[in-house]
Amino acid sequence: MSQRPLNVGMIGGGGGAFIVQPHQRSIHFDGTRRVTCAALHPDPKVAKQEAEAWEYPLVGYESYDQMIEEESKKPVGERIDYALIVTPNHVHFDPAIKCVKAGIPVFCEKPLTLNLDEAKQLVAAVEEHKVPFCVSHTYLGHWTSRFARFIVTSGLIGDVRFVDSRYLQGWLAERTEDTGSVQAEWRVDPKKSGASLCGGDIGTHALMQLRYVTGLDVTRVQANLETFVQGRVLDDHFTTYCELSNGGKALVRATQIAIGHKNDLGIEVNGSKGTLSWRQEFPEELTICLPGQPDRTYFRASVTANDGFLGDLPEDLMAEPNIPAGHPEAFHDAFARLHRCFEQDVRAYNDGKPFDCDGSKYANVYDGLIGMQFIDAAVRSNKENGAWVDM
Known part of the structure; x- marks a missing residue:
């Protein structure tokens, strides 16, 4: 029923x-x-x-x-x-x-x-x-994000050494807030947006993608928040160097002044046995690079277990309803x-x-809290000329 x-x-x-x-x-x-x-x-x-x-x-x-x-x-x-x-x-x-x-x-x-x-x-x-x-x-709703999480947290690319998690946009490269754009107007206002424009708006996505895919947390932050567009109060370019809970390092970065970039969220995880790469503008695919082997590109809905790299795959991951390969899922599906x-x-x-x-x-709400702790630490680090700040 x-x-x-x-x-x-x-x-x-x-x-x-x-x-x-x-x-x-x-x-x-x-x-x-x-x-x-x-x-x-x-x-x-x-x-x-x-x-x-x-x-x-x-x-x-x-x-x-x-x-x-x-x-x-x-x-x-x-x-x-x-x-x-x-x-x-x-x-x-x-x-x-x-x-x-x-x-x-x-x-x-x-x-x-x-x-x-x-x-x-x-x-x-x-x-x-x-x-x-x-x-x-x-x-996190893209199937390939969940597949990436399985690969990294299962140890298939070894210990995580370095992660580059970034979100690149270009829509605020000019004073979009002066064109009548409501979306831009409130984002550049610290009373409505918070202490960071770029970090809060899309840097938190880059952080969440890192934490979700790797299963690791950021323990301390060294940050540089920059404003390139004249007259803007908050940052439109956000760069942090981070220490991870396993001792690895990461860049969590975001920009909204990179002309030509739209919603270019991407992550590269360098492990001791291989590298994983993923971009949300191409959400159907995920690439694995292993030493001395051709690169492997996996596509949603055409992943098979025990292929020489993957072992058994979780039932709940493979049971997720999806349409056949070649018919792309996208933003609304996520x-x-x-x-x-x-x-x-x-x-x-x-x-x-x-x-x-x-x-x-x-x-969940704890992930949301960690996002706010991250922004708070980055803002404090920036005020202290890039000093290391614990989360």
């Missing part, structure tokens, strides 16, 4: 916000989740108007406070099963902690909060109320995989059963 679709409430997403589109499409991806209500805008009148004009029927609330209050009164099955927060950074903490305290699971855009203090408070609330919590690090995995934990939570939320399928 099929289960009822989960009800999702959106917080933010009005005014043409980019990120809401891939989220809502991926929520409806499997037919097991649906967006039923939303608080789309901080102006109550605009929020109602946008809800009435939305592309499919949903209940429009004047504010997220009203949504949380009204939905939390309803019984399970009628209320929202989780909230999706797609607001600018400075409006992550308040709705997230209110949802958690109301017993509503949260799927929140990254970075977790505006600052480290908020992140610590949110973690404490999640621990107290024990609700599922996901931080939306999209690129989002859908995260929502699909989160759905499993939300259903367990609704049924009063244990749930994992352990970071193996999606980034």
